[in-house]
Amino acid sequence: MSSSVLVTGGNGLIGNALKKILPDAIYITRKDGDFTDICQVKKIFKKVRPVTVFHLAAKVAGVKTNAEKNAEMLAVNVQINTNVLSMAREFGVQKLVTLLSTCAFRERPENPPSEKDVHVGMPYAGNLGYGSAKRLLDLQIGLLKQQYGCNFTSITPATVFGPFDNWDINDGHVMAALIHKCYLAKRNNEPFHIWGSGAAVRQFIFSYDVAHILFEVLKNYNDSETLIVSPMEGISIRELVEMITQVMDFKGPVIYDQTKPEGAAARLLNNAKFKTLFPNFKFTPLKDALQTTVQWFVENYSNARGIIA
Amino acid sequence: MSSSVLVTGGNGLIGNALKKILPDAIYITRKDGDFTDICQVKKIFKKVRPVTVFHLAAKVAGVKTNAEKNAEMLAVNVQINTNVLSMAREFGVQKLVTLLSTCAFRERPENPPSEKDVHVGMPYAGNLGYGSAKRLLDLQIGLLKQQYGCNFTSITPATVFGPFDNWDINDGHVMAALIHKCYLAKRNNEPFHIWGSGAAVRQFIFSYDVAHILFEVLKNYNDSETLIVSPMEGISIRELVEMITQVMDFKGPVIYDQTKPEGAAARLLNNAKFKTLFPNFKFTPLKDALQTTVQWFVENYSNARGIIA
Structure with a gap:
């Protein structure tokens, strides 16, 4: 892989971890363009012409901001995702891997939900905007596969932590x-x-592990359904x-x-599918x-x- | 009301019906701008500076196209709605009324669903893109009220018919x-x-009745929750x-x-709320x-x- 790999959200928690594995990819941050504006996203795709995209850009915040700015978290993330996916499709990107979030899942499920449960019930009210944008992203990925055969997918990591x-x-x-x-x-x-x-x-995952899994998923996972990843129960x-x-x-x-x-x-989320598909993956x-x-x-x-x- | 009323989707089935009631409003069609591009939407709002918006613009199609182009129906409608709502908020629009659709509701409910059921279950697979864009619109309206106090709302009409x-x-x-x-x-x-x-x-509603109800809702309904309207059972x-x-x-x-x-x-949808709020409305x-x-x-x-x- 060379310069044809585009990473959006290049300065975030996971973007920085990915740099350790893929130092030659092109890392785009909000300084390079406003991703809520489709014209600017198009300009980036026109310039980079990526074959592969790791779409990590998102407006993220803590619980307080998430709850106070639900409308903004929804609108901005919906715009970013819709613009990036539209351009990835238009420019014939061969593989795109992005991130869902535990916030997309319903509030208080009786059992740890699995990949089949992304759209069951409603997300927690304090994350309704952010979580709903992630749900929409999942839906868009599935429908882009259905209509255009796009090989786009996502992982749903446990709560990520690490440097940056x-x-x-x-x-x-x-x-x-x-x-x-x-x-x-x-x-x-x-x-x-x-x-x-x-x-x-709670379940946690180290950002460096997420970066490795993104790379594994890029190579070895070709289903549009999200993949829950967590090292622990x-x-x-x-x-x-x-x-x-x-x-x-x-x-x-x-x-x-x-x-x-x-x-x-x-x-908690049910990580059985990941364990079955990647039984040898070693978490830190x-x-x-x-x-x-x-x-x-x-x-x-x-x-x-x-x-x- | 004068020129400060903006109508998007001015050449559609309902846009044309609205012209009979509000001949002096500004009717915008896709010829006036690409609503999937936020810059063009901003340009329109800057020029018109609307106090009131009837947001009727949408990419609509029949069952065949809806099913074949789910990804496109989703992406285009999400972009149109997110851009219009964002600009309406940014430009301080005092009231916005838009349209949901029966497509937003779940497939095969046991009883005719009411306004509380917009997000219960999943829309019919053949309308998943279009229906999900309408669900998102409903969510956005609710969260814009919560975060900014925007007086935006929607109606959910039965299947509309009429001239145009x-x-x-x-x-x-x-x-x-x-x-x-x-x-x-x-x-x-x-x-x-x-x-x-x-x-x-099935339930049907005449486009002229929808236009009258949009006007009634503009004046007399200030809840963000959608209002199901149908003249019949x-x-x-x-x-x-x-x-x-x-x-x-x-x-x-x-x-x-x-x-x-x-x-x-x-x-079918449950129209009890409309009947309670507007008991004297006469349907054609x-x-x-x-x-x-x-x-x-x-x-x-x-x-x-x-x-x-």
């Missing part, structure tokens, strides 16, 4: 926020405060916090504030991934995203 | 196709062939065919070809509406849409 994350404590993702809070607690000799009881269970926030304090060598008190919300008891052990992430965070603290120094 | 319809026999809507087939049977002294047994039940294709033959004075044989598909046994009697439509069709036969003379 958004570290905003109030509006970042849970892993980045926990690392950041632990860092500040250690630096300031204060207790490490956790929202909720710590009992909530789930981990409680309490177990995660213990691991973070070990990795960060934090020895102060950890306080669980049960007056604060902790979200759904469990937010969580602790190793955490170590790499924490090291990056500490080294890049002064200019990482979401840090108000 | 698409009369294509193979890919038009059922009412227009039946009128056209009856016209040809009479002219050519041939039997009037109907697909299926005639038992299928349903009519069988057989009853409809009898009425058409009367109106068109067709005396030849009518043949029901039961080897041909007739679609779902019933495709079906036979009168048919007479007006047939007269227009006969007078405009040579240059009506979907006619290959």
Whole structure:
């Protein structure tokens, strides 16, 4: 693969991880063009003429912004996705791999949902805009295959973490926020405060693993149906916090504030299909991934995203 | 109301009906701009600066095209709607009324669904693209109200018919196709062939009534939730065919070809909310509406849409 690989969202959490595997691909960021404007997207495709596209560009935010700006999260992501898919189809892209999100799945399913359940029920109201844009993306991929035979597909990763994350404590993702809070607690000799009881269970995946899987999917997965990827069945926030304090060598008190919300008891997806299709894929052990992430965070603290120094 | 009323889709079935009520509004058609391109939509809003918008523009087709071009129906309608809504919000439009479709509702519900059921289940596969674009439109309207307080809303009319319809026999809507087939049977002294047994039940609404209701909704309905409008509980294709033959004075044989598909046994929506909110609205009697439509069709036969003379 050479310069005919286009990566949108080249400066994000996963885009940066992909650079380690595909250093020669063309990485496009919002500085290169406004993806909500179809003319600008067309200009990029005309210039690059990609054979392969990793479509990672998205307007992403934390739970707070997602809930407050549902309409904007919906409109912007729908525009970005529709424009990129339309141009990928028009310019004859041979393979496109993009990302869905656990946010696309329904609120509080009785059992961890599988790939068949993307459109069942409604997404959580606080993610309704972002989650619905991801659902639409899934639908578009399926219909583009049906009408034009486009070999486009998506993966649905568990909650991603790694270097280049958004570290905003109030509006970042849970892993980045926990690392950041632990860092500040250690630096300031204060207790490490956790929202909720710590009992909530989540699935995480290291951004470098996502990058490897995107590459595997590019080569070996030709179904339009999304592929759920998660290295684990789930981990409680309490177990995660213990691991973070070990990795960060934090020895102060950890306080669980049960007056604060902790979200759904469990937010899990069924990863059986991935395990069947890629039985030999080796995920990075969580602790190793955490170590790499924490090291990056500490080294890049002064200019990482979401840090108000 | 004056020139500050913008109507998109000004040359369609309902756009033309609206001209009888609002002759001074600004009617925009695809000749005035490509609505899939946000820059062109912005240019129109900049020029017109509308206070009120009737957003009727859509890529519409018959069942055949809908099924064959699901991806295109989805992409184009999503682009049109997202661009128009974004600009209406950005330019501070005070009220926007648009159209959903029965296609947005799920396939084969057990009972006629109400407004609460727009997002329950999946639309019929043959309309998945078009129906999903309408669902997204509904979601966008709700979230724009939530985030920005936009007073945007929609109605969901039963199957619309009237002058300026698409009369294509193979890919038009059922009412227009039946009128056209009856016209040809009479002219050519041939039997009037109907697909299926005639038992299928449908709801219809006259385009002039839709125009009146759009105007009523503009003035008197300020909820973002869609409003289902239908003058009737349903009519069988057989009853409809009898009425058409009367109106068109067709005396030849009518043949029901039961080897041909007739679609779902019933495709009905629950119009209770409309009846409660607008108890005094007078719908045009079906036979009168048919007479007006047939007269227009006969007078405009040579240059009506979907006619290959």
